[in-house]
Amino acid sequence: MSLKGTAAAIGIGELKPFKEPGDLTALAMMGTVAAEAIADAGLEKRDIDGFLVGVPFSDPGMIYPGVAAEVMGINPRMLNQVDIGGASAAGMIWRAAAAIHAGMCSAVLCLMADVNKVGDQRVPTVSVQREFELPYGNIGANCGYAMIAHRHMHEYGTTARQMAKVAVDQRRSALKNPLATFNERPLTIDEVLNSRMIVDPLHLYEIVSPVSGGAAVVVASAEIAKRAKHPPVWILGAGEYSNHSTITYAPSLTTSPIVPAAEAAFAMAGLKPTDMDFVCPYDCYTITVIVTLEDAGFCKKGQGGPFVMEHDLGYDGDFPCNTHGGQLSFGQAGLAGGMSHVTEAIRQLMGRGEGRQVKNAALGYVNGNGGIMSEQASLILERRS
């Protein structure tokens, strides 16, 4: 049994992220992007019979999916929260397809939004992390990714310039994305390297910027997809894997659980990395993209640094990567940051990339990455001609 081609993404909604949320709440933003996604799919709210939601940091609580569904007046036949960090968005898409494939429901709203106020400090940790990580100052995600980057440089000779190139190329695409937070001026490698060092070896411009925002995707059965407004984007392959939470206890700092997740996704789709027309890898940091391109099989292990130097990652380059600008230029609205890779892949495959449309985009690879390279969910998406 396989999910291959049994469900499609047919509608998206996404807010332009903002720095100052004012009085907005996560639930209010969820309503906005849900309405946009349902209308974009050509459906009515009553057509939604499945509901997957991410719990916002700004307003967490017990039995969250039921509350959010009640607020919007949705009566789902399947409802749940997905809590695998930045992998939640990609993880939602295949879970929605699986629930549809199992006959539990036919149109699933995948939804996430969050409010970030300047100066917020969020350290939602489990007891063992409070006990063995926080006392030493291993707080948030920065530290873990910095230690991954150092180890990658040590093992493979990856350089600061190579990492910076990821942010620079993605920014060039962001300039064509009206929704991106940083879309006004290009970036140079030297500017990245001259930005403030936050956690060695990562500079400010290599680290995502927290913002407020939200995004939603409607995943539907083949039957409903037939009457969608836009070309359906089919879920051809999916894979998920995790082998640690805190990077200290991972089998490897430099080879991530993306390897089995991507292998499973490509195997289900019956495709290989070279078949992809573009990629949308999670990019909380520059190093994340380099490790993902290696572990998903787009280049040899350890060659991610030279690979990004040899290729143009822009929307019109020879290896389009995160054509929305990536979260590095788009901004990270909590879990909705991860959804930005999914919505961008859907836009590209629907032919709605506007000024940054990848020519003849028919196949795209998306990866969602949770925690410190810990939870991984890979998707292969297709537009059928």
Add this chain to the structure above:
Amino acid sequence: MSEYLKPLPKPTPISRPFWEAARRHELMLQRCEACGAFIHYPRPRCPNCFSDRLEWRRASGRGTVYSYTVVRRASSRAFADAPYVLAIVELAEGPRMTTNIVATPEKVRIGTPVEVYFDDVTPDHTLVKFKPA
């Protein structure tokens, strides 16, 4: 003496022997009697073979820096005294441990040999840190 404002470990029945040993300036690790693996952090069962036959063994206190970062700006006000060196130390016995290297950043590289240093941060709490050997 100024008040210590950083997060402190709250030992559990599983981890208490680790922190009590630290207060005595001893580094203790769990070892699985079934598969022989050394384990850190302390677990209810061996994460390798899932046996619950775990014993406490005194460790050598030696290791090497597996990776590290210099935190110049921490995402918590409790660590406003940054910069500090956060590291993953690979212990001679095998497990890796999140810790601090008590040294200026220039003295720390991947592969630097280190030895345990017990930091009595409060009268009741000792953190397990490392210094270049």
